[in-house]
Amino acid sequence: MSVIQKILLVLSCLLYAATIYGFFNLKIHFIIVLFLLHSLALLAFCLLTWLEVRESEQTSSTYHQEVGLELAEKNQEVSSLQEALMEKDALLSTLTQENEVARMELEEAKISIQRLKADAENARSEQETKLKASEESSIAALLPPLTTPENEMRTVDIIALANQAKEELEESARSANLIVTVSSSSDTLYVRADPNRLIVLFRNIIDNSIKYMNRAGSLVITISTVGSDIFIVLKDTGEGLPETETKHIFELNYQGSNRISGNGLGLAQARAIVEYYGGTIYAKSTSGKGMGIYIQLPA
Numbered sequence: 013m014s015v016i017q018k019i020l021l022v023l024s025c026l027l028y029a030a031t032i033y034g035f036f037n038l039k040i041h042f043i044i045v046l047f048l049l050h051s052l053a054l055l056a057f058c059l060l061t062w063l064e065v066r067e068s069e070q071t072s073s074t075y076h077q078e079v080g081l082e083l084a085e086k087n088q089e090v091s092s093l094q095e096a097l098m099e100k101d102a103l104l105s106t107l108t109q110e111n112e113v114a115r116m117e118l119e120e121a122k123i124s125i126q127r128l129k130a131d132a133e134n135a136r137s138e139q140e141t142k143l144k145a146s147e148e149s150s151i152a153a154l155l156p157p158l159t160t161p162e163n164e165m166r167t168v169d170i171i172a173l174a175n176q177a178k179e180e181l182e183e184s185a186r187s188a189n190l191i192v193t194v195s196s197s198s199d200t201l202y203v204r205a206d207p208n209r210l211i212v213l214f215r216n217i218i219d220n221s222i223k224y225m226n227r228a229g230s231l232v233i234t235i236s237t238v239g240s241d242i243f244i245v246l247k248d249t250g251e252g253l254p255e256t257e258t259k260h261i262f263e264l265n266y267q268g269s270n271r272i273s274g275n276g277l278g279l280a281q282a283r284a285i286v287e288y289y290g291g292t293i294y295a296k297s298t299s300g301k302g303m304g305i306y307i308q309l310p311a
Contacts, residue, residue: 024053154284177214189228196235216278225250244307252297
């Protein structure tokens, strides 16, 4: 209620009281004036009250409209958020499914890789087995024939066999100005092998020095024992080979840069003989400083 309404209401009450009072103490025309003033004040109060109520209703209606609009906007936002949430849930579900598919594909890939590794390992093992069999077959093919089957593991004096091979090639060595010497701290050293094959071993290496010395020089064959093994060193003073070629001289049909004649069989056959009897053979050489061949055999 506004201040004016309060004033009009109080004024109306006062005029009403004055009118009642006028009935007993005033003339009729004063009573009429007081009553008219009372009615006007009361009417003005009612009019102001009606106007205020109407304004309030309009304001309330406007407020309700604004609230309704704001509520509609909020509902729209909630609906949009729900749609966005549903889209995110759908996307998350899709990603989860894709992740599961990717995980399964990764597992399958791991299994495939393991299978490929296993297949590769089996293939490598088979290849190594075939290669080993091929090498063994090649070694067997390169071996000189046995003198007799009983001689395959005969106990023989390797120093005597080295001297025998030296004597067989002495004329060729002399023609090439090569002096061949067999040196050992023992008079006899024994191994179990076919004597013919050991003679071929020494003959092939001595013949190799004769062919490739290309100058007067010497070949010293040193035979010694270390523990239960016999070590043979054949060292000449020829021109030798580069280190890059030396590692290939025991390969079948290999001929170095100093090739003269032959088919590259001699040293490959020497290697086959040594390895057949459980030994090892290797070479060391440098251009211009001769060739050294080193052999280890079980005593």
